[in-house]
Amino acid sequence: MKIGCFFPNTMATPAIRMFRRLEGVFCVYKPADVHWKLVRDTIETNLLKGVNATHPQPVPREVRFLVSSSDEPGAAKGLRVSPAAVPVLSKHPLVTGPEFQQIKVGVGHRLDTSSSGVLVLAVGNGNKTLNDLYNTRITRDYTLECEFGMATHDFSHTGRVLERSTYDHISEDKLERVTAMLEGANQKALRMYSTVDMGSQEAYEMAAKGLLGPDGKSAPILTGLRCIHFQPPKFTLEVQCLNETQKYLRKVVHEIGLELRSTAVCKGVRRTRDGLFTLQDALTRHHWSAADVMEAIYKYHSSKRNQKKILFPIRESTLETSGSRLTGTHQNKDAAAG
């Protein structure tokens, strides 16, 4: 039974060769209301199906001697030993089981059940790369669909409603003021959590390059926050953040509502980018078969060869303000299509 690691003296069967092509990092689009573990298990099952469906090795044969005593008159007296090539059943696939019974599939930054979006997965040796990726300081992009008018106990629209309020007094201008204020506070936190002395030349140089930031675990920091669509009661925010959880993002929405002297809930959290993996590379539910995953991993390997390995720097404001106001969905659809 192979668990995706090999002893050097096994022969490279077609299944093993296919598994080698499957090792790497790729990303999928996790649907909402599905636990991330279910996604990981489904991918593992599909990969196992693909790898075990390769042409099975023929059962090795061995020569055995059948001894029979001859009773026919006139035949040579004594024993007759006849050789026969018999398949060795202990190596038959119905006795040993399929070649692969488990494949190591690892998950990067997790998404909670009600969120959707880009989820990075790694197969086999790719888990080492994933581990390094997980520990580097790269930001993630989210789109938050929000609504004014109520406050719930878990900050999402399916929770128990605690308070309702009016929102007629809120204008886009006020919202922008609040988001700018939050962004400023977060930038300050960014500098505070970095391990460099703020008064030094080193800090200035790092800040100029955009390399200031917390090392390892810290409080969640939003490096960028802006509103991309405003149509009361609904509005959409785009966030870039570090060390976050989806619950924290919903809490931010709630706090924005409070700042505006009203209340707000978050209806949907959608991750559009995790490090260098974007929506464009993400595989939807219909493309979770072994062949599609192999293609995605091939693309990842070839892109890795093409680009230089640089640490993804945190820039001050990575968002260009677009002239016309598009809905969040339309914009992402175009971005993904383009």
Add this chain to the structure above:
Amino acid sequence: MTMSTSAKLCLRWRGLLFSKTSTRLQCFQVQRCNSAASSASISSGLFLNHNLTTTHTRIKIKHQKCCYNNLTSKHLTTEAKEDKYKDLSRTDVIEYKPALSPRTDAFSVSEHVISLDLDVAEEYSALEEISDEEAAGISIPANIPPASNSLRDYVDKSETLTKLVQLGVHLWKLEQRPNVGSMLLRLDFNTDVAPRLLFLKQIGVENSRLGYIITHNPFILTADLDNLQARVNYLKSKKFSSETVASMVSRAPFLLSFSVKRLDNRLGFYQQQLKLSASNTRDIVARLPRLLCGSLEPVKENLKVCEIELGFKQNEIQHMVIAVPKVLTANKKKLTQIFDYLHNTMKVPHHLITKFPQVLNTKFLRLRERHLFLEYLEKAQYDPTLARYISLDRLVSLPDETFCTELALATLDDFYLFQKTL
């Protein structure tokens, strides 16, 4: 030769006999014994060959010749003598008992062994010429471990297992279940397995399905033939045709393992609870024979859910069950989730759901994606009285491409892109 070293030897041999796993056997092998020349011959026999199985055979030979004369050990030589295998497995069990004797016996055994070993060396010489019959008659014990956690070690030597593999039984799945492996080894092909396979063939089960049936229900090979016949007769008395019985047994391997009383109980339940006619009951049971195998509690719960929570009337439930019997065994949570989405979000009334019960059988994600896509394109219209009506069964049963081109009038790529915005 000191007592302590001989005791060590015996304990080692005892350990070799008792140990269930090969790893334990190996660590006993590695132990070296610095003993006198008389025991050196024995120890050299143990340590010369690092192949685990052959040292094991040598131990067996010594034991059989010297110590355990009361056992008539029949060894496996070729496939011709395979029927004796089952005796050996029984003697394996018996073999352990004499070795459990207290230490004094072990000491005497070791002395006995040592003295006889020297005699053996005098009587037989490897260079002696013997006739062919004698050569073929030398019994070579097969290198089979007395206990193993896999059937791989026994499959080549056991006729039953070989024939089962040829039938297509997944032995790797069966050996993971406790006790099933040992049970299969103890069966004799001609007296146990063959009559039952013949019985299944007589009922009308195809050859290709025999492997599937045994993989899922290996205990059919130990069931009483009279009971099996009685159950088949009962089903035929309820006017199930022979082909129907054959197909039911092929698809639900556990069917014949249930008593006549239980089968009767279930058939009666379905007929009374759902108030179906006899022919309708026969129909749904023939299409989903699993209904007779599982417990009735989940079915009762599902019926209650349909009536109370979902609000369907009796005749609607009847109609749905006749069209899609799987509704009875569906997961309660998934059923309520799909119904909730259909009724409250998609605003589909009860009578439409009754008309298309297969919509309760689909995956929830599939339904949600397609509905949201149609809603985005402003084509989500499920009322047959209005224009541009989309029927529920086509909504869920069509494959993606046909759904996109015919119902949504969009391309497949657009559908995938839309999914990334949900």
